[in-house]
Amino acid sequence: MASSHSPRRSHHDRLLSWAGQSPAEFVLGVAEHQRFVDGLAAEIGAEVPDAEALRALEAEARALTEVDLAVELAIKLALSRRLVLDHPGRVHLSVVFAVYNEHHRLGRPEAHPHGEDALARKIEQLDALVAGCPSWSWDLTVVDDGCPNGSGDVARRIVERLGREDQVRVLFLRDAIAEGGPAVQGIASVADSRKGGAIHLGMWEAASTSREGHVVVFTDADLSTHLGQCGRLVAPIVSGDASVCIGSRRESESVVVKGGARDDRGRLFIYLWKRMLGALDGVTDTQCGFKAFAASSVRPWVESAIEKGFAFDIELLLLAERASGAPIPRIPVAWIDSEEASTTVDLQPYLTMLQSVAALARHHRVADTEAEPFVRLVEDLDEAAWQRLQDRIPEAIVAKEPLELESLGVVVSAEALRQVSGLDP
Structure with a gap:
């Protein structure tokens, strides 16, 4: 029997949760904001430790208007880091x-x-x-x-x-x-x-x-x-x-x-x-x-x-x-x-x-x-x-x-x- 809690729904919920944690006006030049996105990237990488799954997450985030810049950047950083780890x-x-x-x-x-x-x-x-x-x-x-x-x-x-x-x-x-x-x-x-x-x-x-x-x-x-x-x-x-x-x-x-x-x-x-x-x-x-x-x-x-x-x-x-x-x-x-x-x-x-x-x-x-x-x-x-x-x-x-x-x-x-x-x- 298929799980009632699909991976896609799980990503949707997590994306919204991560977006809710983001700084109100994200600016990469602000050190605290960079630390936030770097920490979020590490968290995402730990939860989704697979390059293809991270690519799917990236596409899903793009489609959600509620997902902000900090989250999308963090996903890209997590994917980049995963490619480093896998090489x-x-x-x-x-x-x-x-x-x-x-x-x-x-x-x-x-x-x-x-x-x-x-x-x-x-x-x-x-x-x-x-x-x-x-x-x-x-x-x-x-x-x-x-x-x-x-x-x-x-x-x-x-x-x-x-x-x-x-x-x-x-x-x-x-x-x-x-x-x-x-x-x-x-x-x-x-x-x-x-x-x-x-x-x-x-x-x-x-x-x-x-x-x-x-x-x-x-x-x-x-x-x-x-x-x-x-x-x-x-x-x-x-x-x-x-x-x-x-x-x-x-x-x-x-x-x-x-x-x-x-x-x-x-x-x-x-x-x-x-x-x-x-x-x-x-x-x-x-x-x-x-x-x-x-x-x-x-x-x-x-x-x-x-x-x-x-x-x-x-x-x-x-x-x-x-x-x-x-x-x-x-x-x-x-x-x-x-x-x-x-x-x-x-x-x-x-x-x-x-x-x-x-x-x-x-x-x-x-x-x-x-x-x-x-x-x-x-x-x-x-x-x-x-x-x-x-x-x-x-x-x-x-x-x-x-x-x-x-x-x-x-x-x-x-x-x-x-x-x-x-x-x-």
Whole structure:
């Protein structure tokens, strides 16, 4: 006789119970909230000690409107941790992030309104991920991207205060440029880098030591993506199924908390880069700061890369897809926007990024007959034309979900977009 208390009903009740325990307004940058979600992840992992059952729980949580962000993140952390525990071999994670005007974010909340104690929190997240798993280890590389406010120096002092010099190092792009080398080729000064140069340097240095099961991960300086999700991110790589895997905010199981801006422009950005490159099948979120690469692949790709700005992600993915000939695996992430001190929001880099993508299409010779008009459109855009275009994005683009833009084809021609932007035909 079937049990009257089915596993699904049990999960439903537990999900509601966990949601009732969550902080009223969950903020990952608040230390107490991080401790809550980490503790809940451990509790969930103990109750549901099976990866497939955790995936089912993840899907069930997504379908329940009463389940909040903290619970959904905790489930993802429990699944990530389970994949770490279940992996039979050795794994070493090298995590990299760049800092530019992050001096406040790196500090404690009591020292500044934008303080997140971000470096200390990242260390805690990595410690928790591999705790009790001697076959897993990690190191962390912070790269100062020429910050005028000494973000690298702030990071170095935090590392010393925490006594973690054995696992965490701070590099300065300016020093690497002065010394020269393949990682910084094409960069004459820190002004030539907009994050990409710093990440290239960090990845290059992280991959310099040969280790069994070595994976290089890059992330953002803020706490938008909990690093406890790394176990899931690197799973396709350490299993030998892929050489790269990316976190995506646009999967059905993704959990995203984001400010109200940038959405329509984001659709326009996806539409244009997809039309120019015609590559990266299935990928619509190129800018999520959570990507993993087999360390053995890092140096050849960094050495081949020309993009040192915010579009560096796209080029690395393009190189990875070309090398493998297969679609790039994606995992759904929990991602909580941290806009208050975001350097990218202040810089509004969409036009710069699109023009970088146009240059990549030329350099890597991916532009075809259909793509060429879009490449020329983007090359011709100036700030005024771009402003006109983003103020009047055609409804055929705005009305589509990001995932639909993948296979949409040309619904608005480059010529029509030239008209909207006020450019000559």
